[in-house]
Each structure stands twice: as structure tokens, then as C-alpha cells.
Amino acid sequence: EVQILETGGGLVKPGGSLRLSCATSGFNFNDYFMNWVRQAPGKGLEWVAQIRNKNYNYATYYAESLEGRVTISRDDSKSSVYLQVSSLRAEDTAIYYCTRSFAYWGQGTLVTVSS
Amino acid sequence: DIQMTQSPSSLPASLGDRVTITCRASQDIGNYLRWFQQKPGKSPRLMIYGATNLAAGVPSRFSGSRSGSDYSLTINSLESEDMAIYYCLQHNEYPYTFGAGTKLELK
Numbered sequence: 001e002v003q004i005l006e007t008g009g010g011l012v013k014p015g016g017s018l019r020l021s022c023a024t025s026g027f028n029f030n031d032y033f034m035n036w037v038r039q040a041p042g043k044g045l046e047w048v049a050q051i052r053n054k055n056y057n058y059a060t061y062y063a064e065s066l067e068g069r070v071t072i073s074r075d076d077s078k079s080s081v082y083l084q085v086s087s088l089r090a091e092d093t094a095i096y097y098c099t100r101s102f103a104y105w106g107q108g109t110l111v112t113v114s115s
Numbered sequence: 116d117i118q119m120t121q122s123p124s125s126l127p128a129s130l131g132d133r134v135t136i137t138c139r140a141s142q143d144i145g146n147y148l149r150w151f152q153q154k155p156g157k158s159p160r161l162m163i164y165g166a167t168n169l170a171a172g173v174p175s176r177f178s179g180s181r182s183g184s185d186y187s188l189t190i191n192s193l194e195s196e197d198m199a200i201y202y203c204l205q206h207n208e209y210p211y212t213f214g215a216g217t218k219l220e221l222k
Contacts (some may be wrong), residue, residue, distance in 0.1 A: 035211075037159075040122065045151070045159060045202050047211040061209040064116070096157060100206065104148055105158040 002026040002104045006096060007110030015054030017086040020109055026097070029079035030054060032101055036072060037084045039092040039108075048072075051081060088113045117142045117205050125222040128193055136188045136217045138203035143184070147207035150179060150188045154199045162201075163188060194213030195221070 019069040022034070033056075033067040036048040050072075052059045060072050070085040081098060095108035118141035128134045140150070150163035161170045163179035166186055176191040190197055198221060203214040 044216045045153075045204075045213045047204070050209075050211070063210045099159075101215065102151075102159075102206070103161050103164070105160075107158055 004098050004104055004106035006098045006106040006109040009111045012088055013115050014089060014113055016088050018111060020083040020096055022081045024079045030076050034081040036100050037099055040094040056086045062087045116210055117212050118155060119203055119205055119212050119214040121203055121217055125218045126221055129222045130193055131195045133191050134193060136201050138182045139187045140205055140216045142206035144205040147205060148186045149204045151202045152199045181210055
């Protein structure tokens with residue numbers, strides 16, 4: 001059974017940084033691209049970032065609204081993917097979802113940016 | 116960036132109705148189009164991939180179609196469990212982009 005679990009969310013002050021983690025199991029992690037998607041309270045879905053697998057040299061892609069402030073990475077030995085977000089703003093407040101090819105999703109982790 | 120214009124934003128419907136939600140792509144995306152269902156407090160659920168393919172476990176009353184740059188999700192014989200917000204996603208080109216969502220609710 002595919003399992004995806006995001007952790008690392010919480011309350012952070014504007015200008016702060018956060019590292020979100022996504023632990024997976026139940027599939028061959030090495031074979032898949034991984035994505036982060038976020039959803040602000042009461043709003044729609046927004047794609048954040050993708051990291052490809054080793055066959056594609058771990059290429060990364062980012063939403064323009066976050067580029068320069070966000071870094072996606074992965075550790076195949078731990079079947080995990082990470083999202084580092086810096087210079088956080090109030091508008092970054094959202095549930096951050098980790099997803100395998102948009103077919104399997106975690107339950108999300110809430111990031112709240114507030115002073 | 117590719118814009119996905121989704122309509123309608125709200126769709127009141129009755130049980131047993133046939134409803135259609137549409138996303139129009141601002142550029143060619145081929146069949147790199149997915150549909151998701153999201154219920155309150157839940158993660159999105161993949162319903163349709165490749166524009167027309169039913170995801171595993173999705174009831175056969177759901178279907179996807181394409182006409183040019185218009186992509187549609189149709190639900191035949193609406194059931195109460197179908198009340199949710201539906202989103203399209205283009206994954207042909209970076210940055211990937213979602214439609215704004217359609218809230219399907221009981222009339």
C-alpha cells in the first residue's frame with residue numbers, strides 16, 4: 001500500500017524558513033517523480049515544485065511565484081522528499097501536500113506564517 | 116505560463132443529473148490533463164488521467180473527454196457522494212497549472 005506522510009509544518013514568523021519532509025513507502029521511490037502542491041485556506045490548488053528521479057538527473061522545477069525561495073530535494077535511500085521554503089510571507093500560509101505523480105497524495109502539513 | 120480556464124465555478128445540480136465541467140487550455144497541452152476531486156478537509160483524489168482515462172477505483176459514471184483545447188469532466192447520474200470541488204491540472208509544460216476549481220453542490 002502506498003503511503004505518503006508530510007511533516008514539518010507549523011507556525012513561523014514572516015521572513016522565517018521551514019523544511020517540510022515527505023516520507024513514503026509501499027512503492028519503488030526511485031522510479032518516480034515527486035511533487036509538492038499547496039492550498040491556501042479556502043483557495044484552490046497550486047503546484048509548487050517537482051523533482052525528477054535519478055534517470056533524469058534529479059532535475060527540479062518550480063512555480064514562478066516561489067522560485068528563488070524554495071528548494072525541493074530527495075533522499076532515495078530514505079524514500080523521502082523535502083521542501084525548503086525561505087523568506088516566508090503571509091501568503092505562503094497553506095496546506096502543503098506531497099504527491100507521487102498526482103495519483104497518490106499525503107494528508108498535507110499546515111504552514112502558518114504569522115507574527 | 117499555460118492558463119487553465121475552468122468553468123463553471125459553481126454548479127448546482129440535483130441527484131441523478133448529468134453534469135459537465137470544462138477546462139480550456141491557453142496553449143496546446145496534448146492529453147496531459149488530469150481531473151481531481153476534493154472533499155472538505157481531504158486531500159485531492161485523482162479521477163481522470165490522460166484526459167480520458169478513468170483512474171483506479173473511480174466509478175464508471177465519471178468520464179473525461181477532449182475537443183481541441185477544451186477538456187471536460189462529465190458525471191452521469193449524479194450521486195450525493197459526488198458533491199465536491201473538482202480541479203483540472205495541465206502537466207504538459209512547466210509550471211504545471213491547475214484550474215480554479217468547480218464547486219459541485221446540491222440544488
